[in-house]
Each structure stands twice: as C-alpha cells, then as structure tokens.
Amino acid sequence: MKFEVSATELLKKLQVVHGAVSSNPVLPILEDFLFGIKKNTLTIRSTNLETTIISKLAVVADSNFSVAIPATILLNTIKSLPEHPITISVDEETYGVTIKSQYGKYKLSGDKPEDFPKLPERDNTNEIVINSSSLANGLTHTLFATSNDELRIAMTGVLFQIDYNKIIFVATDAHKLVKYSIGNIESEESSSIIVPKKGLSLLKNALPDDEEVTLAYNQKNIFIDFKDTSYILRLIDAKYPDYNAVIPVDNNNVLSIGRSDFLSSLRRIAIYANKTTNQVVLNLGDNSLNISAKDLDFSNEANEDISCEYGGETMQIGFNAKFLIEMLGVLKPEEIQIEMSNPTRAGIIVPVEQIENENLLMLIMPVMRSH
Amino acid sequence: MVVYNPQIYRKYRLYLSNYSSIFTIYILYDRAVLHLDLDSFFVSVECLKNSDFLGKPLLIGGTSARGVVASCSYEARRFGIHSAMPMKMALRLCPDALVIRGDMDSYSKYSGLVTDIIAEEAPKYEKSSIDEFYLDLSGMDKYFGCFKWSKELRQKVIKESGLPISFGLSVNKLVSKIGTGESKPNGEHQVQRGTEKQFLFPLSVKKIPGIGKVTYKKLSFMGVRKIETLSNIPIRLLEREFGKHGKILWEKSHGIDESPVVPYHEQKSMSKERTFKEDTLDLNHMKNMLIKMVDDLAFDLREDQKLTSTVTVKIRYADFNTYTKQRRIPYTSNDQLLIKHILEIFEKVYDRRQLIRLIGVKFSGLVSGSYQISLFDDTEKEIRLMEQRDWIKRRFGQDKIMRASSLKTKR
Numbered sequence: 001m002k003f004e005v006s007a008t009e010l011l012k013k014l015q016v017v018h019g020a021v022s023s024n025p026v027l028p029i030l031e032d033f034l035f036g037i038k039k040n041t042l043t044i045r046s047t048n049l050e051t052t053i054i055s056k057l058a059v060v061a062d063s064n065f066s067v068a069i070p071a072t073i074l075l076n077t078i079k080s081l082p083e084h085p086i087t088i089s090v091d092e093e094t095y096g097v098t099i100k101s102q103y104g105k106y107k108l109s110g111d112k113p114e115d116f117p118k119l120p121e122r123d124n125t126n127e128i129v130i131n132s133s134s135l136a137n138g139l140t141h142t143l144f145a146t147s148n149d150e151l152r153i154a155m156t157g158v159l160f161q162i163d164y165n166k167i168i169f170v171a172t173d174a175h176k177l178v179k180y181s182i183g184n185i186e187s188e189e190s191s192s193i194i195v196p197k198k199g200l201s202l203l204k205n206a207l208p209d210d211e212e213v214t215l216a217y218n219q220k221n222i223f224i225d226f227k228d229t230s231y232i233l234r235l236i237d238a239k240y241p242d243y244n245a246v247i248p249v250d251n252n253n254v255l256s257i258g259r260s261d262f263l264s265s266l267r268r269i270a271i272y273a274n275k276t277t278n279q280v281v282l283n284l285g286d287n288s289l290n291i292s293a294k295d296l297d298f299s300n301e302a303n304e305d306i307s308c309e310y311g312g313e314t315m316q317i318g319f320n321a322k323f324l325i326e327m328l329g330v331l332k333p334e335e336i337q338i339e340m341s342n343p344t345r346a347g348i349i350v351p352v353e354q355i356e357n358e359n360l361l362m363l364i365m366p367v368m369r370s371h
Numbered sequence: 372m373v374v375y376n377p378q379i380y381r382k383y384r385l386y387l388s389n390y391s392s393i394f395t396i397y398i399l400y401d402r403a404v405l406h407l408d409l410d411s412f413f414v415s416v417e418c419l420k421n422s423d424f425l426g427k428p429l430l431i432g433g434t435s436a437r438g439v440v441a442s443c444s445y446e447a448r449r450f451g452i453h454s455a456m457p458m459k460m461a462l463r464l465c466p467d468a469l470v471i472r473g474d475m476d477s478y479s480k481y482s483g484l485v486t487d488i489i490a491e492e493a494p495k496y497e498k499s500s501i502d503e504f505y506l507d508l509s510g511m512d513k514y515f516g517c518f519k520w521s522k523e524l525r526q527k528v529i530k531e532s533g534l535p536i537s538f539g540l541s542v543n544k545l546v547s548k549i550g551t552g553e554s555k556p557n558g559e560h561q562v563q564r565g566t567e568k569q570f571l572f573p574l575s576v577k578k579i580p581g582i583g584k585v586t587y588k589k590l591s592f593m594g595v596r597k598i599e600t601l602s603n604i605p606i607r608l609l610e611r612e613f614g615k616h617g618k619i620l621w622e623k624s625h626g627i628d629e630s631p632v633v634p635y636h637e638q639k640s641m642s643k644e645r646t647f648k649e650d651t652l653d654l655n656h657m658k659n660m661l662i663k664m665v666d667d668l669a670f671d672l673r674e675d676q677k678l679t680s681t682v683t684v685k686i687r688y689a690d691f692n693t694y695t696k697q698r699r700i701p702y703t704s705n706d707q708l709l710i711k712h713i714l715e716i717f718e719k720v721y722d723r724r725q726l727i728r729l730i731g732v733k734f735s736g737l738v739s740g741s742y743q744i745s746l747f748d749d750t751e752k753e754i755r756l757m758e759q760r761d762w763i764k765r766r767f768g769q770d771k772i773m774r775a776s777s778l779k780t781k782r
Contacts, residue, residue, distance in 0.1 A: 172746065174746045174747050174748065175744075175745065175746065177746060241747050246746050246747065274740055276738040276740065277678065277738055277740030277741075279740050279741060295739070296676075296739045297637065320743060344744060344751060344754045344755070344758070363746070365743065365746050366744060367741040367742060367743050368704075368741050368742040368743075368754060369741050
C-alpha cells in the first residue's frame, strides 16, 4: 500500500492539522496523525479529544487504506525535504511506514488506525453559513477577552449566540467584555453554544480570506467546514453568565475621542504604571482628559492631556491600561465613544458609527480607587 | 587556618562584585555606620507618661495567663526577666512587678517623634524597627567628627523626646549594632576602624545578630562560645555545618558586613495572629476571629493601595505543632473574596480535631494598586458598602464599624 504526493503540498496540510496534536497527550495514539486514503484522496486527521482537525489532499495511491503515523517525526521529515514528490508506503501487517524521497529512505513505525479515536457523531445539527472574513473578525474581536480561569469554565470560551438572522460573539473574563454581532446570517432557529478558545485560535490562524464557512452544531460539538479543511470543537457544557444584565444602559457621561491618539497616549503612560497592575487614572473634566500613572515602588510617574469631547460630570476613574490597550487595539473605527456612569461602574466603549451589518460593544470594569 | 587579610579580601570582593553594584562603592572609601537603639523603649515611654513607674520593675505585655513579656524595665531584668518570656514565668521570678498591657499607638507616636529628630539631622537613615535606626555617616568624619556628631545627636534625641537612647558607631551595621548592645543602657560606644576584632573576639557568639537559639545551641555543641573561636573555624567547615548561612557566620565573626543602609524598606507582607486565652475547639469563634483579622488586614491593604496575591492561614494546636497553608489568588484587596479564601484554607489546614492555641492570617505577594472590580461577582451595592465602611474607619477609627460576627471577638 503506497501513495505519492508532493512534499510541499503535504507539509502545508500537516502544519494546519498539527495544531491539534498535543505534546503531552492522555493517550499515546494522540501523538499521531491519522492518514486515510480513499479514491486517491488523502484525509489527515489529528485530535486532542477537544479539538479535531481534518484536512484533505489529492494523491496518487494504489489502494484504499489507513494508518496512524507519529506526528512530530513525520512533520520534521517533510519540513526538511525540498519541493519534490515523495512516496509513502505502509506495511499492511506491521504498519511500518517508509518514506522515499530523492535522497533516500526513512522508516518509522506507525500505529493501528483502529486505535485512533472515532469522529464525534454529526447528527441533529443546525447549520449556518458565514463568510470566513466575518468569522475571523468575530474571533479577533473576542478571543483576547476570554478568561483563563479554569474554575469558571464557561468564560474560557467564546459564546456563539445564533439568533435567526444574526450571530453574536461574546467573550468576557469578568473584567472586560466584548459583544460583537454580525447580521445577514441565515438560520432557522436561535440557540447559543460556548466554543473553547484553544480550538478557536487554531481556527482563526487557518481561516482563508473571503470563503464560505459552514458552522454545523449540535449539543456536543461544532463542525466548522471550509474548502478542504474541517475543525470539530467540543463545546463547553456550562452556563454562560447573563451578560446582558450587566451591560449598563444608563451611562450618561460620554467621552468622544480619537482611537489612535488615545491608544498611543495610553501606551506611553502605561510604561510608567506598576508592571503588575498596569493601573492608569483618567481624569475627566469639561472637554478635557488627563491620563496619569504612578509606580510608587520606583517613583515613576507620567501624565498626558489629550484632546477630546466630554460634557459629563468631572470624575476620576481608574482602569487597567493593559485591558484598554487590548480593546482599542482590535477596534477599527477611528471615532469612538466611552460611556461611563461613575468610578465604580462599568465603562462602555463603542464606535461612533457601527460598520454595516456589524454591532460592536466593549465593556471594561474600573479599579476601585479609595481616597 | 584561614588568615584573614582585609586588604586582600576587599580586593577580592571588588573583583567579584559587579562594578555598578552598590557594594563596590562602599569598598572604595571608609564607611561609618551609626546604630541607634532606644533603651527598653516601651517601658521608657510608659515612664515618661507616668513617673510613678520610674525605678520599679515594670513588665509590658499580654496580661492574660498565656501572655508574653514584650518589654521590661532594667529593674525587672535584674530578676532574670527578659522579653519574650511567658508572663507567668516573669511573675514567678518577680511577683511584685507591675504589669501593664501597653499602648501600641502611643509607642508609634513616640517612635515617630524620634524618627523626625533623626530625619532632620541625618544624611541617610534606615528605620529598621520601631526603636532602632541605622545612619550612614560615611565621609562625615573629616568635617564633623563622627563620634562627636553622634554624641550631639544622641543628646538632642534625649533632650527633645525625653527617651533614653544608646548608640554604637563603627564601620558597618553589624559591628555598630553589637556596639550598641555593649553600651546599654543609656550609653555610647565607638569601635574604631581596625579594632573590630579586638572588640568582637572576647564576646559570646550569642551577641551576633542572626544567631538565634538553634544556631547558638549547635555552635555550643561544637564547643564554640566566643566569637574568636568561631572566627578560627575554616569557612568550609562552617558551610558544611550550616549551609549558606555558614559563610555569613564566618564573615560576621570577622566583623565583615557590607549590607548598605537602606532608607526605605518595601513591605513584603502583612499578618495578624492571635493566641486564645484558653485552647479552644469552638469553630464558630475561630472563624469569627479569622474574619475579623481579614477585615482589618484588608482595610490596611486598601489604605496602603496594595493588593495581595498570596494568602496564608496558620494554626497552632495545643501541643505547639504549627501548620500553615497558603494559596495563590488573583490580585485583590476585597474582604469578601479574601474571607472566602481564608475560610476555605482554614477548613483544609484544620484537619485534626484537637484544641487550637493560635490562629493567624498572612497576606503576601503585595503589589501597589487598587482592586479590579469584577463584572459578575461584585454588585455595585457591595462596592459602595466597602467604600463607605472604609470612609467611616478612616474618619472615626477602625473599631467603630465592623461585621456583626466580629463583635463577639472583642475582649
């Protein structure tokens, strides 16, 4: 049993699929790629039980068969080969794998394909179709805001809320929250699922530009298909916090400001803030904003005045500059508004004009400032 | 035998140490370090407030059956009483001694007073405890005369605060401190450059700061009583017996100490502990006590604009077995959260159903900053409440508002 394939073509696929191979897996077989050949199509699969990645590739094969091949050795071998056809042959009984290149032969031992975990069942799914660039946008806007707290498993994922004609992405770590919705989606029903962030970051890096992506989901998994690649992510089975309830609706102190000016000012000031807590203070007055930071341990301090429009109450409000910088960094529109109520309540960041078919809202909790 | 030659040693250190390091600078010229220590500080303050106490054996410390002596007058020391001795034992040695509980607030006030006087005069000072100061007088000898200047400073402190104070003046912190110890009470002592060894060698190794009960015992077993004997032990042997500490011991015995006078010490942790009047099994009482301690410490955290990332619970059973358990948490100064963690840790560490003698709480891993409010855990009401409570405590005193559960913990 053998097949022939171009080394570079294979490498491209392997690199994508390798994302789901964990370095220290629970089962030894998870260190392998599963190769399956059917009618001159090679299907490569890897899984860490939470994320499964599948990619397809046309090859020239002499029969239909499958085998599990140790991922790291194979990937390293293919990586160091130049663009040239290679032949991979497999011994039917021992699952020994031989790679033949123009330079020589490389042998490694494969594993029984039957040992590889089965694919999750794809039944009772709902499907929606979304543009890959929109999906990538949704992920860029939300992934950074997810939590790392394993005790609150729901917040380690991104909430996909499908609501008939739109999809809402929500992420929060209890200190910041992002809600990003995209319209123009066709769906027959409304439902919401929590997708783990690890799989999503892998997906984000592999998404092509402007292609159609199908999201099919049931109670347990989401199946994401585009071109010749599929991602299957196991959903987080937990209750997502009621995020709508915590988004304030009556924040009357509105600051209008240019995003890039604000961002670069914050970046400078943050250098002078405490390295662990990154706290900065916004001092708001009539059409004036002063940003300041102090690091008592090193007697470093800095402050800047930047131009803005502000007609609300005078107030001093403290924020973690790192959060603000992250949020402003992913925003695209230049004109933004920060809506605040008082120094202990959430501030909301929104673009002055929403992009068509998009709706973006970011929320940040202040730090408590005594005295 | 290792022969100690200061010239070679210094060159060696100079060679070893990074040129930018603070130590290098000191080696380049002669240092002069003054150590000031207020004599039996708490007692002196009490005498100042009430002259009836003068000349009487006075003990300050816990008055309950298991209290310890925090400070005692020189009259009481004559009976063999020393600080950290159980009060019961002290009273057995001197049944007529007067015992008072002490008033930490007024001690800090007087300590602050002395600090102000020193700060006004000294070029660079370090307050190493409530009643001890180090001053760096390097380079002042030529113009002022270090010893003369120190004498004047001491007289000024005595005149302006009314408290007796002693000092030791020498080339580094170590020798100065030992010098102060030798000059007490109410004295002054200078150890001239080059005479450090003459001064140190006849003294007991116990006099070296950093040699506690355990090290002293071990040294005694080795037959080492005098600093001179210690100085003759090869450094290798000390390192074998005491590990890293061995080298420091050897240096100390030769009067070598290059630690600089550091004007400001960053606080690394804050803690509270409490010994019960009687060993107890009363879980509710212990929990209330923990809550009270966390409440007080969390208030201090917020006042200092600090956050903690490590919390520790300590318990001591009646048999003196002591256990601690700590937990890393996200940076916080919120008492609600801290109480939750502390009680959870307490449940874990208290696993023997035995009488408890002492419980304590410690916050460490401190950084400057304010509490990051959480979107889901904190309600606006709770944050407001915390702010208002802090305001009342600041304005009217820490004990003016507290949780109902803390009421019962009051004595």
